Amino acid sequence: xxxxxxxxxxxxxxxxxxxxxxxxxxxxxxxxxxxxxxxxxxxxxxxxxxxxxxxxxxxxxxxxxxxxxxxxxxxxxxxxxxxxxxxxxxxxxxxxxxxxxxxxxxxxxxxxxxxxxxxxxxxxxxxxxxxxxxxxxxxxxxxxxxxxxxxxxxxxxxxxxxxxxxxxxxxxxxxxxxxxxxxxxxxxxxxxxxxxxxxxxxxxxxxxxxxxxxxxxxxxxxxxxxxxxxxxxxxxxxxxxxxxxxxxxxxxxxxxxxxxxxxxxxxxxxx
Amino acid sequence: xxxxxxxxxxxxxxxxxxxxxxxxxxxxxxxxxxxxxxxxxxxxxxxxxxxxxxxxxxxxxxxxxxxxxxxxxxxxxxxxxxxxxxxxxxxxxxxxxxxxxxxxxxxxxxxxxxxxxxxxxxxxxxxxxxxxxxxxxxxxxxxxxxxxxxxxxxxxxxxxxxxxxxxxxxxxxxxxxxxxxxxxxxxxxxxxxxxxxxxxxxxxxxxxxxxxxxxxxxxxxxxxxxxxxxxxxxxxxxxxxxxxxxxxxxxxxxxxxxxxxxxxxxxxxxxxxxxxxxxxxxxxxxxxxxxxxxxxxxxxxxxxxxxxxxxxxxxxxxxxxxxxxxxxxx
Numbered sequence: 001x002x003x004x005x006x007x008x009x010x011x012x013x014x015x016x017x018x019x020x021x022x023x024x025x026x027x028x029x030x031x032x033x034x035x036x037x038x039x040x041x042x043x044x045x046x047x048x049x050x051x052x053x054x055x056x057x058x059x060x061x062x063x064x065x066x067x068x069x070x071x072x073x074x075x076x077x078x079x080x081x082x083x084x085x086x087x088x089x090x091x092x093x094x095x096x097x098x099x100x101x102x103x104x105x106x107x108x109x110x111x112x113x114x115x116x117x118x119x120x121x122x123x124x125x126x127x128x129x130x131x132x133x134x135x136x137x138x139x140x141x142x143x144x145x146x147x148x149x150x151x152x153x154x155x156x157x158x159x160x161x162x163x164x165x166x167x168x169x170x171x172x173x174x175x176x177x178x179x180x181x182x183x184x185x186x187x188x189x190x191x192x193x194x195x196x197x198x199x200x201x202x203x204x205x206x207x208x209x210x211x212x213x214x215x216x217x218x219x220x221x222x223x224x225x226x227x228x229x230x231x232x233x234x235x236x237x238x239x240x241x242x243x244x245x246x247x248x249x250x251x252x253x254x255x256x257x258x259x260x261x262x263x264x265x266x267x268x269x270x271x
Numbered sequence: 272x273x274x275x276x277x278x279x280x281x282x283x284x285x286x287x288x289x290x291x292x293x294x295x296x297x298x299x300x301x302x303x304x305x306x307x308x309x310x311x312x313x314x315x316x317x318x319x320x321x322x323x324x325x326x327x328x329x330x331x332x333x334x335x336x337x338x339x340x341x342x343x344x345x346x347x348x349x350x351x352x353x354x355x356x357x358x359x360x361x362x363x364x365x366x367x368x369x370x371x372x373x374x375x376x377x378x379x380x381x382x383x384x385x386x387x388x389x390x391x392x393x394x395x396x397x398x399x400x401x402x403x404x405x406x407x408x409x410x411x412x413x414x415x416x417x418x419x420x421x422x423x424x425x426x427x428x429x430x431x432x433x434x435x436x437x438x439x440x441x442x443x444x445x446x447x448x449x450x451x452x453x454x455x456x457x458x459x460x461x462x463x464x465x466x467x468x469x470x471x472x473x474x475x476x477x478x479x480x481x482x483x484x485x486x487x488x489x490x491x492x493x494x495x496x497x498x499x500x501x502x503x504x505x506x507x508x509x510x511x512x513x514x515x516x517x518x519x520x521x522x523x524x525x526x527x528x529x530x531x532x533x534x535x536x537x538x539x540x541x542x543x544x545x546x547x548x549x550x551x552x553x554x555x556x557x558x559x560x561x562x563x564x565x566x567x568x569x570x571x572x573x574x575x576x577x578x579x580x581x582x583x584x585x586x587x588x589x590x591x592x593x594x595x596x597x598x599x600x601x
Contacts, residue, residue, distance in 0.1 A: 019389065019390065022386070022389040023386070023389075026375075026378060026382060026385075026386045029377070029378065029382070030375065030376055030377035030378055031377075033377040034376065034377045094376075097376075098376075101371075101372065101373035102369050102371050102372030102373060103372060103373055103375060103376075105339070105369060105372065106367065106369055106372045106426075106429065107390075108339075109337060109338075109339075109362065109365070109366075109367035109369075110362055110363075110387060110390040110391065110433065111359035111360065111362040111363040111390055111391060111392070111433070112359075112389075112390035113359065267339065
């Protein structure tokens with residue numbers, strides 16, 4: 001549609017990018033102000049780190065290249081939970097609520113491109129996930145003497161971003177099959193809690209039976225946790241990119257995106 | 272309350288522009304035919320009220336006009352474009368107030384408006400829009416803490432922020448108390464002075480009567496009546512109804528002939544007179560009472576209200592009991 005581009009006086013891609021940033025600035029503001037998000041996205045991961053790291057503080061855990069204190073291993077473990085809360089859980093709950101209450105439909109009635117709304121919301125999740133990551137790294141360093149990796153920092157940042165984007169895509173996929181907002185919170189927790197236990201988030205993988213690890217290997221939580229551990233582990237040599245794990249996480253994200261594109265609804269599904 | 276052609280920006284000798292034109296619209300959901308051959312048009316600058324009972328195809332039609340739904344067949348043109356093919360530049364020219372939509376969570380009223388203003392190429396000012404809907408003093412309030420009436424004003428503000436030519440208002444005052452409803456009506460009347468075309472869906476006949484230049488009634492997926500609120504379904508030509516109680520000691524036979532012939536029955540304790548000419552029945556009746564030295568304290572004269580007309584059009588007539596399905600013989 002050439003008239004569209006002319007009348008709006010801007011190239012389509014640059015307009016979408018500008019509006020995604022516009023949407024992001026308001027979504028982030030709303031996220032930061034929301035008490036439920038403050039608790040589940042920031043406070044709860046910190047609380048989990050403090051609890052797990054304290055309970056298992058005396059233990060050593062075998063990791064690739066040597067042994068680490070359990071408290072230190074919990075930093076990337078709980079980081080996994082923090083990233084998934086900031087992206088997947090938060091997104092499923094807020095987007096389902098927005099869809100069922102007519103907010104998405106009202107936005108759809110305006111000239112804003114769909115991609116700008118979706119990308120703006122995903123960008124909000126990336127920033128929130130980076131925020132949680134920084135907070136957990138700082139606590140790990142201050143409370144448990146876990147060094148903040150400088151050499152593998154780029155790998156850690158890339159892993160956080162890839163994980164967040166992938167879990168945003170999975171969030172968009174899940175929200176498209178949840179019919180009402182009351183179901184959003186229980187469904188996300190029912191899916192994630194078992195995976196946290198078998199994927200090295202709450203319990204180090206080395207203390208799990210191998211068949212359970214094989215089950216966990218199918219799902220993306222295990223691979224995100226593994227990639228974060230590689231990037232965070234001081235014994236890691238090289239740049240710390242866990243290519244295979246990142247690829248599996250990205251593949252799950254891609255599959256989620258395909259489902260989301262096919263099924264995503266702007267109008268309420270319930271009633 | 273009609274608007275002259277000049278006000279609509281139309282030169283002499285030209286038909287007013289049809290901003291909405293629908294011909295032979297059909298919408299089928301599976302085996303259910305929600306809309307069956309609907310025709311309507313809306314002129315630029317008018318307030319058009321779309322009335323009809325639940326399940327008549329009202330919401331389906333509005334959603335097709337707003338571009339949310341793909342029709343089964345028929346011709347639809349809104350602002351010169353087909354809504355199901357139209358792009359962002361078309362969306363920039365319409366405003367939509369949905370029947371149900373929550374405010375943006377955790378944002379203030381002004382932030383909601385700035386967020387939506389950003390979506391449009393040439394938005395109206397935030398302060399100006401807030402003043403239009405009477406929310407200027409609530410700019411800094413958290414949107415979700417507004418009262419029901421104020422939320423609805425915010426909905427309207429979000430629909431107006433893009434400076435639209437055409438606004439869809441879907442049941443804008445459902446659940447309002449009378450004073451909030453009055454305020455909302457003033458707001459819609461204000462839209463008219465801005466030259467905005469309004470497509471109003473409502474359940475309230477008083478609302479349609481007060482606001483609309485033209486109304487259309489949809490029943491079972493078709494328009495069954497269309498016209499000004501005052502003349503819908505021949506309302507202006509319909510018989511006048513006169514009701515009164517006979518004074519103590521008088522019988523219907525005592526009434527003057529012109530009244531007596533027009534008595535059609537009783538409405539409770541009162542006699543019901545139906546006549547095409549108010550004066551020829553009412554004059555003799557009043558003189559008769561005067562001559563007898565009695566009062567007619569509960570005398571009432573009225574034409575059918577818009578609601579009477581609407582109910583006559585929409586309440587299904589007593590359907591004859593249909594024979595039971597013949598039992599299938601194997």
